[in-house]
Structure formats: structure tokens, C-alpha cells
Amino acid sequence: MSEHRKPAEEYVVIRHRPGYRLRRSLILLTFSVIAAILGYVTGMAQGGFRFSTAEQSRDLLEEQVEDLREQNREASQQLVNLERGRTIDAQALNQARRSIVDLETRIASLKADLTFYKNIMAPSETSKGLQVDRFTMQQGRQDDTYGFKLVLTQIGDNKSYISGVVAVNVIGMRNDEKEVIALRDLSDDIDDLGVKFRFRYFQDVEGLLRVPDGFEPVELQVVARAEGSKSSQAERTFDWDELTEN
Template sequence: MIISDLKNKLGAFQFYFILIVSIAATLYAGFFWGNAHYAQQQMTISTHEKSIQNLKLENEKLTKNLNVLGVELEVARLTQQQHVVEIGKSIDVEKDLRTQLAFYQQVMAPELNEQGFLIEGFNLEPALSDNSYRFELVLMQQNKTKNTLKGSLKVTLIGSENGKAKQYTIDSLLSDQEQKNLTFSFKYFQVIDGQIKLPKGFQPEQVSVHANIFQFKRKKGELTTVFNWVINPN
């Protein structure tokens, strides 16, 4: 059925009325659907914006917490470093006090040592030449009645070389040929010093000092003292 037949059947008035109503209904339905779709889109956009805002807030919170943790970690690291330095200083002070106490005990209370002869210390410091060191060997007499003590020393460096145990006598390493003979003669104390050059590859760990002691041309005894190889800074 064509439009003209329908128009003739219904009449012009009814035909145009139905046509207008149909067009209006179509427009209304389209407008209603458009509004509903727009509202749905706005709701979806609003939900996404809220999610984005929540994520931003959470990110800011996490960033702040991370910064706080970073500061706390740095403070803890600096505090630990300071404690390590303070402990090291305390250990050094204790060592110095023990050394001083031992020295004054040896001078003021010689009865603490029955030998009457003491190898008090072996001090080391680096020399200018590579692998060279200056040393001082301190000898003391502790008897209340001071008589001249004489004797000879044998100083041995104990360590390793190329992964194997190795020893060197210090007289074979002395750079000053005039001090080849390590002898002593004193009443109160004597300091024997010199400079040595270590063989390449040799790593010293200890120093053994052996003394043959004579008094009034008679042998009084022997004494061996072992020191750790410790280099004092210049």
C-alpha cells in the first residue's frame, strides 16, 4: 500500500495527524534515549574521575611514606656509622691506656716480672722507600738494683710468601749495614732502631724477639717475646 492510498483511505486530516504523531514519538524516543545515554556516559566518566583521584591520593601517600622511610634509613645509616667510629675510637683509647698502664707497671712495680729484663715493644712505621719500614725495639731492666745488662738479639719476622709459611731474620733485611749485629748494653733502658726492606711478596704477621742476656760476663738467661706486625701511621 502506497502513501497516497493510505491518505485517501484515512483522509488527509487523519493521515497528517498520524504522521505528525509518529514523527513526534520518534523524536521523543530519540531525545529520551540520547539523554539516557548521555547520563550513563556522565556517570561512567564521574566514576573514572573518582578512581583517578583516589589513585593520585594513594600515590601521593605512598610517595610520602617512601620519602619518610628513605630519611629514616639514611638517619639509621649515619647513626650506625657514627657508632662504628666511636667504637673504633674507644678501642684505640683502651689500647693506649693499656699500653701506658703496662709501661708504668713495669717501671714502678718491677716485681711483676721475675725476669728483670723486658722487651717492652716493637714499633713500626712506613719509610719513604717502597716496602721499607723503620722499627724501634725498646728494652728495659726492671730490677730495683740496676746493673748493666748486655747481650744479643735475634729478631725474626714470621709470615707467608706465595701462599706458604716463611720467616726472615731481621738482620738479613737491615738496610744499614752498620747495624748488622743487634746487641745491647744498658742499665735502665735502650732503644734499638733501624730500617728494613721486606722481600717482594712477603706478608709479615708476627715479630719474634729472642734475647740472650748476660750480666757480669755470665749468662743470666734468655727471653722471647712475640709481637703482632702492626704498622703505626706517620
């Protein structure tokens, strides 16, 4: 009678990959954020907040901010768990940090947009009507070129359109003498001294400007004049160094 033999035990070798689960989670999280951002940007490109009311835009932004905050909390917790572990995968750790930075940057951008719409719909008593909301500039491909964006808003009474013209002048020094140059003379994107506007909530004026040789800009002045029943004027002066420091 043959002796009954136990079947040989089988072992399965599993490759140890530190940080694999975290990397996989972060990749999914990153794709989710990218999808949300693409949806946001696509909406802006197709008319964005202009196709709906400012109230709807504000509510949408609030939802996006809250979603990104939750994703940021999850990514931060994963980063803490990884740093506490005995084995730290450098690649996964760096990816986690980059994801958190991207999320925080996106949240800041959405919060700025949300504040913008809240100010339009719920203004203070001292800031109603036509407003020069902001003027921003970014360095172009060449040292003497800058991309600019002017934003005009109508605060409070948005039931009807407001129209008029806005003029932008750059004030500076050349050969130790003060000189004022109209934006029209610095940018091929602007044809007139006064740029016409007509809007209910806000309007952007964008383009590229070039600083002429020998001219040293000091400040930038914006003067907007509304015509008709909503006749008014809004002025604002910006420091050139503050506009270009970024």
C-alpha cells in the same frame, strides 16, 4: 660678656675584633707548650733521661704532666666561654680546639713515658729482669719500607749493667710456603743476626726495614738473651698487622 661654652665631647672609636683576646691567650699558651716540648725533646736529644737516674726522669715527667694538665684545663675553659658567647669567632674557636688536641696528645705521650719509668723502678713480682718492652713500626716513604724501634728494659735490679744479644725475625709466607727472614736481611742498619746490648735501665734498637717483593709478613719474633751473672732469656711475638695498622 661672652657666654661660657662647654668643650665639645670627644669620642674614641675602637675597632671590635671578636675573639682577639682568646687568640692572644691561645698564642701565648701555644708558645708555652712549644717551649716545654722543645725543652723535653732537647733533653732527649742530648742524652735525655740517660744522663740522670730513672727516679729523676720519673719526677720530671710527673711535673710536666701536671703542668700540661693545668694548661689543658685553662684552654678547655676558654673554649667553653667562647662557645657560650653570642659572637663566635671561627678562627679563634678552631685554634682553641687544635690547642686542646695538641695538649691531650702531649699528655698521653708523657703519661706513657711516665708509666715506662714507673714499671722499671717499681715492677711487679712476675716481671723482673730482662724484658722485651715493645716493638713499634711506622710507614716509611715507600709502601714496603718501615721505620722500627725495639726497646729492651731491665726491670727491678738496676744496680749493675746487663748485656747480651737480641735477635729479631720476621715470619711470613712466600709462594704459599712459610718463610723466616732475619732482621739483618731486611735492614741496612743491622749488621749481625744478634744485636749486642748493654744497659742498666733500657736500650733502643732503631732502623729502617724493607719488605721484599712477594713476601707477606705475618708476625715478628724478638728473642733477647742476657749473658754472665744475669743470664736469662726474654721472648715476645708481635702481630704484623697490629704493628703496621697505624
